[in-house]
Amino acid sequence: MNETHPRLSMQVLEQLPQDVLRPTYDRKQIKAGIVHLGIGAFHRAHQAVYTDEILQAGAQEWGIIGVSLRSPDTRDALAPQDGLYTITVRSAVHEQVRVIGSVVQLLVAPENPQTVMDALCEPEIKIVSLTITEKGYCYAPATGTLDETHADVVHDLQEHNHPRSALGFIVEALRRRRQAGVAPFTVLSCDNLPSNGETLKRVVTRFAALRDPELAEYIAAHVAFPSTMVDRIVPATTDADRSAIVDATGVIDAWPIMTEAFSQWVVEDHFTSGRPNWEMAGVTFVQDVSAFELMKLRLLNGSHSTIAYLGYLAGHETVSDVMAAEGFARFIREMMDEEISSTLPKLPDFDLDHYKDQLIERFRNSSLKHRTWQIAMDGSQKLPQRLLGTIRERLAEGQSIDRLSIGVAGWMRYATGWDEKGAAIDVRDPLVQEIQARIAGQKTAAELVAAYCSIEEIFPRDLAGNQVFRACVERALQSLLEIGAARSVAQFK
Structure with a gap:
């Protein structure tokens, strides 16, 4: 890769070739309405793309704060690029390169859990979504119940203010929002779990019950956990992919995404505090997913x-x-x-x-x-x-x-x-x-x-x-x- 090329950023956005799609909205006007836990390749090829579409249509209140629960790699790659990254859609006969701008901030939980907690507690945050892979739910796959012996669960039940797991962050944030009189957010699983919304609700409420049974009752009664179906094939990025982006755009993207043309997202239409008009971007809303x-x-x-x-x-x-x-x-x-x-x-x-x-x-x-x-x-x-x-x-x-x-x-x-x-x-x-x-x-x-x-x-x-x-x-x-x-x-x- 030729390091003499400029790095992808807002400053070089207009210098990209005309056939490279890019945000046409003013990113300075975008407000965060979503916190996404687990900002890996799949989220950036899927939910972030759908959200970019509605931002293009003028929905300024639905920017994404991306949170890494383990590694700083995504933040380190994208923060110097103003959160921008490229996605290349590959079919057997065609490629289309596009710059995605829906990620407005990147956080790393282990470095500063309080900053993540503060973001989760902002009243403007209406949705907390997750792509943390099956193992991130701290549950037993055979039964779908909380693994109460999981090291992160044990830790988070003791260290409420410094959680490690998605469950720990979600429950503590919901507790703080309730205490402050702020409406709860919707918790939106986008992982390949059976009945992912129901499974997430089950492990979250059980985790909460181990802390405070009254808090668990509040979450069960007032927090929406819609189930979803997500579908897009997203291979791991290679150095050859990074080189291909330089050739196609003339700029360096430290972590581009390669994916297929097919994309599907089916979501149960049950949200606590409102949702984006994702159907404009092709999302299917149903009563039962x-x-x-x-x-x-x-x-x-x-x-x-x-x-x-x-x-x-x-x-x-x-x-x-x-x-x-x-x-x-x-x-x-x-x-x-x-x-x-x-x-x-x-x-x-x-x-x-x-x-x-x-x-x-x-x-x-x-x-x-x-x-x-x-x-x-x-x-x-x-x-x-x-x-x-x-x-x-x-x-x-x-x-x-x-x-x-x-x-x-x-x-x-x-x-x-x-x-x-x-x-x-x-x-x-x-x-x-x-x-x-x-x-x-x-x-x-x-x-x-x-x-x-x-x-x-x-x-x-x-x-x-x-x-x-x-x-x-x-x-x-x-x-x-x-x-x-x-x-x-x-x-x-």
Whole structure:
């Protein structure tokens, strides 16, 4: 990257090539109405883009304060750029570069939790949204309940004024707003959790109850937690992506975002203190998001995880590489058709076959370098909602789970930490130490499945003790151990 190029900022905005889209609104007039916890790549490719659209339309009161709960990396990248960043929308035949200006301030919670708390308590803040990944909710994925032994939960129940977790910040801010006579904000989860709004409300109110039962009752009665469904594929940014932005714009962006053309956001229309007119930007507001959410979690996310584990084991770096390999596209489409679709509720006027066609094409998009290793992260948190819920329903109906079981076995094989060539896998998972302790010394498929199924945080007892489930996963894992992922998929009938 040529450091002689200027850095992206308000000062150089008008110098960008004409084909680069940019904010046309006066950013100095924008007021913050949203605090977003977890300002990572997905938020900047999704919710921040929708919000940028309404700012373009004149809604000046909905700027975003982005908060990093762990690392200062996003702040360090974007603060010198006045909060601006580029997003490149990549299809198979076209690219469009756009500068997003909806992020008006960037904070890092560990550096100054009080500044974050002050922002959350501002009366102008109407919405607190979250993309903190499944593990950020300090909950047990198998049950959806608060993990009361989680280190951050234990800390935040003692250190009210210096929280570490999103739950700690939200509950303390709501307490302070109530004490000051300020209306509560809406808490808007944008993570891939089952019934994400209900799940978030459950863990927040339980956390609050451990502090003050009266506060928990107030939150339950007066704070809205709408559920949402979010959908856009956002690969991790590479140095090649940064160089491409310099070539396209003539300026340096320390952290650009690459994404696909497809974007969807479905939101339950239940807000405590008002909301942006996001429907102008294409958001779908509904009374009940559960059917959309289940469709996306099981078809897209379930397929994505299966692609990631089996594809990584087969030696493929990206999703599009996996889909180009023998048998994979057929296997994934058959898993959608034969084992997932029957578990989904009917959506009036929704063409499910067309949606599945779109998913296959999105997975095949070779312009998106979406790494299988990236998708494979945090599998213990993702598996219950992406695959195990579907499996439980299929078993209850006496239906086959053969393909879904290969996805689960793929995660088990991946989480051993060794690939098919004997090389170490960098397994990123909050339960990685417990997983390694449970499977230590286990060699056979039966031994490994028994060890994994003893982890109740992932496999609830009813499923772990189901002999049909155990037998199917053992058979799939045995195939992966004996002939590998590529042949197991290619030979599947």
